[in-house]
Amino acid sequence: MFDLLLRGATLPGGQRGVDIGIAHGRIAAVSPGLEGEALEEIDVTGCLVTPPFVDAHMHMDYALRAGQPRPNETGTLLEGIALWGELRPELSTQSIYDYAKKLCLWSIARGTLMIRSHVDICDDRLLGVQALTQLREDMKPWLDIQLVAFPQDGFLRSPNAQRNLLRALDMGVDVIGGIPHFERTYEDGTQSIRQLMRLAADRGLRVDMHCDEVDDPNSRHIETLTAETVRLGLQGRVAGSHLTSMHSMDNYYVSKLIPLMAEAGIGAIANPLVNITLQARHDTYPKRRGLLRVKELQEAGIAVAFGHDCVMDRGTGLAATICWRSPAWACMLPR
Numbered sequence: 520m521f522d523l524l525l526r527g528a529t530l531p532g533g534q535r536g537v538d539i540g541i542a543h544g545r546i547a548a549v550s551p552g553l554e555g556e557a558l559e560e561i562d563v564t565g566c567l568v569t570p571p572f573v574d575a576h577m578h579m580d581y582a583l584r585a586g587q588p589r590p591n592e593t594g595t596l597l598e599g600i601a602l603w604g605e606l607r608p609e610l611s612t613q614s615i616y617d618y619a620k621k622l623c624l625w626s627i628a629r630g631t632l633m634i635r636s637h638v639d640i641c642d643d644r645l646l647g648v649q650a651l652t653q654l655r656e657d658m659k660p661w662l663d664i665q666l667v668a669f670p671q672d673g674f675l676r677s678p679n680a681q682r683n684l685l686r687a688l689d690m691g692v693d694v695i696g697g698i699p700h701f702e703r704t705y706e707d708g709t710q711s712i713r714q715l716m717r718l719a720a721d722r723g724l725r726v727d728m729h730c731d732e733v734d735d736p737n738s739r740h741i742e743t744l745t746a747e748t749v750r751l752g753l754q755g756r757v758a759g760s761h762l763t764s765m766h767s768m769d770n771y772y773v774s775k776l777i778p779l780m781a782e783a784g785i786g787a788i789a790n791p792l793v794n795i796t797l798q799a800r801h802d803t804y805p806k807r808r809g810l811l812r813v814k815e816l817q818e819a820g821i822a823v824a825f826g827h828d829c830v831m832d833r834g835t836g837l838a839a840t841i842c843w844r845s846p847a848w849a850c851m852l853p854r
């Protein structure tokens with residue numbers, strides 16, 4: 520006896536006409552022509568039935584703010600970050616909550632049941648942290664939200680980021696973030712990684728850093744992140760987000776880097792919708808795509824996930840808005 524029986528499903532592998540029986544909140548049987556009674560039966564013939572999508576990289580505190588306070592004229596990441604700085608004084612906990620909740624409802628409707636969202640901690644008021652920790656609780660029946668303490672203006676470059684990041688963790692933020700390529704110097708970027716990784720080791724937390732989101736092939740903070748992961752024994756708990764400089768690195772260097780990443784059990788999170796529009800703005804032709812090396816990383820056994828990064832925010836989200844309608848971009852990961 521099933522609680523729910525889905526008839527005629529199409530599975531991700533392409534198998535059609537499959538029945539799925541659910542009992543006590545779990546999938547109990549998967550087979551064509553399943554026999555048995557059910558309290559409820561739904562004919563899903565022709566519909567794809569998949570595990571839930573995971574949006575592995577999102578900024579829910581920025582979401583749906585396109586055009587606020589003004590459009591992003593250059594389409595660059597740097598103007599996007601500047602725009603966010605202009606918008607900050609206008610924010611309230613309630614408005615962040617409301618926009619983020621709308622995004623959550625859209626996500627659920629598209630089959631995304633897990634979101635890892637970065638939350639900016641550079642403003643002393645920590646409005647985003649207040650709003651999103653509350654939303655994380657309110658959404659629990661439908662959606663798993665993981666929050667990353669993200670120093671948008673630089674962990675060392677922004678005056679109060681170090682103190683605020685600790686405050687955010689004390690308020691219940693789950694994961695430690697960073698943005699080494701945005702620090703004032705390369706050396707500061709390296710220092711920020713060392714300090715944040717030390718903090719993660721001391722607190723027993725995961726790490727997910729915005730890392731090398733630039734076109735510069737010499738931006739190699741992923742190397743430091745990888746080395747620190749091994750040095751501190753944090754294998755399997757660290758992810759590098761964006762990693763777009765990998766599209767510019769020479770193959771010889773990458774042939775050394777990827778095995779080091781595999782050894783460290785580091786995850787890579789690509790955000791194609793946004794980076795394909797943000798990166799290579801200084802290129803004439805040919806223009807680089809602005810993506811990390813998905814295929815090569817996967818072939819090395821490195822976990823690669825995908826995220827939206829932006830949905831209709833800071834003028835960079837137009838492409839994301841269009842492609843949002845296609846859940847194929849979201850990555851499927853087991854729960």
Ligand SMILES: [Zn+2]
Pocket residue numbers: 576577578637729760828
């Ligand atoms: Zn991001």
